[in-house]
Amino acid sequence: MTMPLTGPLLSVEDLVVEHRTPGRPVVRAVAGTGLHVAAGEVVGLVGESGCGKSTLARAVCGLHGAASGRILIGGHPVTPLGLRRRDPALTGVQMVFQDPYSSLNPRRRVGAQIADGLRTAGDTTTSPADLLERVGLPRAFAGRYPHEFSGGQRQRVAIARALAARPSLLIGDEPISALDASAQAQVARLMRDLAVESGAGLLFISHDLSVVRLIADRIAVMYLGKVVETGPTAEVWADPKHPYTRALLAAIPSPDGAGVLPAELPGDVPDPADPPAGCRFHPRCPFVMDVCREREPLGGSAQFGPVACWLHEPEPSSPS
């Protein structure tokens, strides 16, 4: 099912998502931020663990309610998934999850699980075996149970199931982080190729920048509940603007055999329940200024463009 396109396929605006645990302070996992994905576009959302990128993805699927802000899919607001069936208008968003060992029902044949996706799309012509073929698995595997597959194969099946629903937006929530290194790049590429081929947008979440670099058209860097920098992948990679993005890139050890020790970013990620005032990154920022401690550079809105940093305060006239 594809929806008429009005503006970007996915538009997240000023989204706030909170985790509440009785007896503990409320944690703002996503603290008022925005994100856009266009049809056919591959966006990589990167950040370290606990920065809220998975929560953001889940909110987009309706798996987590938003405390405030808006999420629109093709102009259609996302409602949290309760006990009722998912709004058919929203089934165009499908997700591939992190853990290959829990992403498939161990009690059902993979063919049947892929068929669920086909049913969602109302597709009566395609067979599960066709989809298995598309994700690079033998057609005969449709009759097998998940435990007969390796981790990488399972993720392929999960991708096949998501694709079967003919999504307009595919979300990968760390879909490769639990795989062996040799399978990671393959699966990531597969996801990209299939999404682009079908004209869907892909929101690819990962903490592994090198993989994101490989497949994403655009990259969004998240830190402590906020997107701090977005931009075309090559641009961000070549010239990271935000100090955090720089630190993140510098920390990646390169397998070049040169023995170069990666750069260290001192300090710890602050407690999301009690974020620092002003710029959230200021306690660790090597370029911290007074203004950083006091005022928050609001990204994504009119004031700040793709980089939420006082170092890159935009010209008043040129919002991106």
Added chain:
Amino acid sequence: MTTRSWQVRAGLLPVVLTGALALAACSGGGSSSSTPSGAAGKTLVIDTSFDLKTADPGRTYEPTGLIVDKATYDTLLTFDGSDVTKPVPSLAESYELSSDGKELTLKLRQGAKFADGSPVTADDVVFSLTRVRDMKGTPSFLLDGVEIAKTDDTTITLTSKTPNPALPYILPNPALGILNSKAAKEHGATNDPNDKAEQYLNSASAGSGPYTIESFNVSSQVVLKANAQYWGAKKPYYDKVVIRNVESATQKLNVQRGDSQVALNLSGDQVAGISGGLQVKRTASAYVFFLLANQDSGVSKVTSNPKFVEAVRKGIDYQGLLELAGEGSTQASGIIPSMFLGALPADQAAKRDVEGAKAALAQSGVTAPTVKLEYPSELTVNGLSFQPLAERIQANLKEVGITVELTPAPVTTALDNYRNGKEELGLWYWGPDFPDPSNYLSFAPGKLVGLRAGWKAGADKDVEAAADKAGAAVTDDDRKQAYTDFQQKLNATGPFMPLIQPGQNIVTAASVTGVEYHPVWTINVADLGAK
């Protein structure tokens, strides 16, 4: 290989600990295995299955309560040993029944004292007896319609509207024990149902008996201690008497091990194997087990059929039931137990006749009947539980072609149905309230037990007339004749089937003396001594 030796050493530790603990437990057990009877502090331990609600004489009517009250209270009259034919003086030194049987005059003994040392007065007597009557507790019927008056400080007059020749036989009942009225009143005793003295009387006896209550617990044990002030000639032998609530099976083991000196409720089966220097006192008890068949057609169309009743009566294997009840038991030929005046001779007892039963069943027009037999599940009478009897009856009647469905119930529930006359078939027992056949007139139609069998007044004129005649008879010969007649008629057409009188088997240590079974109070603790 990996090293694991540390695990072995550490692992042994709990085992060592455990062993020490087990040893401690065993050594604790061994040291106190038994107390020799009598000598050490002169403690007597009596095991019995408790049927105990209260130690307040005005409320008590359960066997265990009567044992306790007999030991802690004196009554105006009493019986000597197990002889229930002649009331003898106690707090009253003499009594006289007027010729019309309506007025009983008692002379109070001088010098009798309560345990607190105060004298027993006529006022105490009047208060105690009036209290029993007007408080409407279980035993109040004993004094129904009896006026109690103090003539002077040493004379009490009991006046009844109708002739009451049984009254001297009623007065020994421990329920009519004389309270220290001053002490009792201080603790809430009154002459009406609002009496509040029970709690006090459960914690401390207010009587003049040879023992006083040291502690009292309706579910576990009652401890009596000797009344140092006892006024009577025969002082209590034991310093302390412990009456414990023990299942009959355990009673047997306890008395055999010497853990107790008296076991009161052993069934015939349990007594059969007993040995080793124990005394066994076997007596037929005054309890009568009987079967009732409800005559109310609203309750059962089947059991109200006279031919069906006949089939049941003929179908029961009385000898087989006797065998279950064991040694000391006898078949009940009538509803009045064998030791009472007017009891039916043994040769008139019902006999099994399966063919006759089948014939009667055929005549009844009821085919393949199914009836419910209710009985109290956890109640035992002298160690005999209702369960095997019911099962045997079930088997007996099956041979006749009657299907019996057993519905045991806890005694309270069962009692409810029984008292309300709702049981189709019921298996119960009757213990005499006092040793007199007049007690059994309640089996007549329209009377207490008759109604429980759905036998309403007017249902059987013949039996009713016989009952009235028996109630009015005054001389022993007349009474004997009338009661025999009443029972014969009852057996012929009534809804009751007397079954057996179980034996009362009292097992005591060899050293214990003075054991006598008494039909009213089972055992008089004060009579017990040691060699």
Added chain:
Amino acid sequence: MRSPLARFLVRRIVTALLLAVGITLVTFVLTNLVPGDPVAANLGQRALGDPAIVAQWRADHGLDRPLPQQYLMHLEGLLHGDLGTSQQSHRPVLDDLAESVPATLELAGAAILVSLVLGVGFGVVAALRRDRLSDHVLRVLSLVGISVPTFWLALVAFYVFFFRLQITPGSGRIDPGMTPPPQVTGLYTVDALLSGRWDVLSSAAGHLAAPALVLALYTIGLLTRFTRSAVLEVLGQDYVRSARAKGLPGRVVLFRYVLRPALVPVITVAGLAFGSLLSGTVLVEAVFAWPGVGQYAYRSATTLDLPAVMGVGLVVGVVYLVINLVVDVLYGVIDPRVRVS
């Protein structure tokens, strides 16, 4: 700022109080489901025949009111420490319970103590000697322990140890000739110890041994199985491996690294096991003529003594809540994560 443990406990106590109200409601409803009229059970035959007395009795006991009102009266009484009057003993239920509860607590307490020592001990041995002979033997034994019908075992034990072998004393809590020690805790062994009555102590301990062991067999089996798996689980933890990698002596690793965390789940189960011990007392007390709550409960239930049944329900429920609370506090003692933010 309150410590997490305090906050945790406050929350537990509030839950416990709500549960306590629930318990009163359940017992109340249950006891009112019981067929049979308490009047018949409690009045004399004569009084029963007199409608005025019956009505009066019903009024006195509030039985003429609608059930919700009866329940509120019941609750109000509870607030004043009034559990009503037993229809059997005609005494305040509280007094009855004050006599029978310590007896059962002594029995169940001794049993849980034995179970903890033996069960945890066996469990640790079985886990450390996993898949060896001793492990297999303990496994079979512990399974036998949880499979034996308690009521039957009580009979067999009484018959064999008391009657045949004559190594355990007979019925009751102490020798009948002895006077119970002055009441402090109500536990004869403890009271005897406090008052220095060694003969009573020995007698009480002796009387306690057999029923407590019979009662404990089930929980020993339970705790053995449970401790074994808890210890095995901890043995597989990374921090145990790192402790061993540090070259710490086996003793230290066992007690500090293995037992302490393994005890956390064991304590939970021990708390639950205490509940099953209370159950067992109903079946064991009769055989050993132990004057405890089990006998009282059985008697009350079968004689439809509603106030007594409600009292038992409440006391037992409260004991359960207290045990749970103790378990919670122990968590805090053992595990700093509960205690420290």
Added chain:
Amino acid sequence: MKRAGLFARSRVSRLPQAWRRPLAVVGTVVALAWIVVALAAPVLAPHDPLAQELPRLAPPGPGHWLGTDQLGRDILSRIMYGARVSIPLTLLLVALSVAVGGLLGACAGYFGRWVDETIMRLADLVFAFPTVILAMVVAAALGASLGNAVLAVLVVAWPAYARVTRGLVLGVRAREFVLSGRLLGFSAWRSLRVDVLPNVTGPVLVLATLDIGTALLLLSGLSFLGLGAKPPSPEWGAMVAAGVDVFDSWWVATFPGLAILTVVLAFNFLGDTLRDALDPRTAGAIKERAL
């Protein structure tokens, strides 16, 4: 990378092995033997279990291998017929507990919120009472009969299943395949039926096996207290109770007790082995409820 797929892999590969463990073999053989005895009792039993035709209280000997009871009935025959009473009833009871508790627990776990609160607080309440005491009161309230005893035990047994099932459902519900299903537009019921329940049945059934013994102990305990089977039904607990009165005739109480012991033991052997074979994560959940 250490997170191996214990969930799916272990169950498939380890269960068959479990059956070869000696305890499991003994358990299976004994349990099967009892089931055969129950089925074939009319053929196997030397006497009519109700016929009061033998000498009373005869010790074990020829013609009555396990002796006779107070009424002269053959104890061996009664025990054999007793298996027809106790075993099916226990299985029925456990099945009912699984059905009631499992369904309630699944609902509590899946639907959460007030459904969860209501069901679990109810379960807490039941847990606050010792099983025997509660069952005793319920049985007394309903009246003594085996059917009512089963109901009474059901009342105390369901919460355990509710708790375990709820815990398992909570675990499974958060798993990614369930979320995927919901994202594909599964209704809550379909999700529960297709994705959740099939993945909790295994552990719940193991718990049920473990619980058969406990259930039999409780049932026979109630009968022992006179709140279960009605005479003359040869129920084992009731038979032990009948033996109490005739201590000296040890065989009357001993053999029915042994019958209970062996059946319970057999199922415990089985259940214990099955639990060991189960994936440790889910086994952890049911371990709590070994009581």
Added chain:
Amino acid sequence: MTAAQKTAALTIERLRMSIGGHDVLHGVDLTLEAGRVHGLAGESGSGKTMTGLAVLGLLPHGSRASGRIAFGGRDLLEMPARELNEVRGAKIAMVFQDPATSLHPMLTVERQLTEHMRHHLGIGRKEARERAAGLLAKVRIPGPEEALKRYPHQFSGGMRQRIAIAVALACEPEVLIADEPTTALDVTVQAGILRLLRGLCDDLGLAVLLVTHDLGVMSAVADEVSVMKDGLVVETGPRGQVLREPRHPYTRSLLDALPVPPGENSP
């Protein structure tokens, strides 16, 4: 870096191991040298972690090992349990993958830092405490004195791993086995830990066995690299050679699977 020293601190020869009858190591050969980091790479299940555990005799339940692990002239596999225990923690220390689980959650940092010091070195509580504070400072834990009183759950993941390293270094071991020490950490934190490890190796002359699946990490800190596959070391050599000109096809396939060709991803 003191590459001139070529003294073997620990040698593993023909190490074979089986768990429950399944062979997991088929004869592993490795040599660790003082002051050098030896990287052990491979995919999950290749046996690299088991090799590390075997050195300390910390094998899982039901496993058997054979071959030779030479340390200080003795074979650790043959060493009596008691003596091996004296080597563990004192001469050879280990750091595990997940600091969240490898530290005891119920014991204070001080206790976990000092207990083996006191046991192995026989020093008093006070001295051990002082050394512990010094160690925490060395691994750059802020406020070492305060930190000693706290429990592991009160620290972040990176801090916990630093504490775990401090614990490993407490008795001044000669060999450190680090089993995926940064896998559970974020990249920015990982960078700090890698720097710390490299620094400690250089400063203290430790022989480090770094087990990791991340070739980037390997490239950053390891001097020598061994690649394992299915219980065998398929290739060993200096870092530059193995990562740039792999000889074994398996190593090559590992490198080819990387998302970014080597040398191309520096910003």
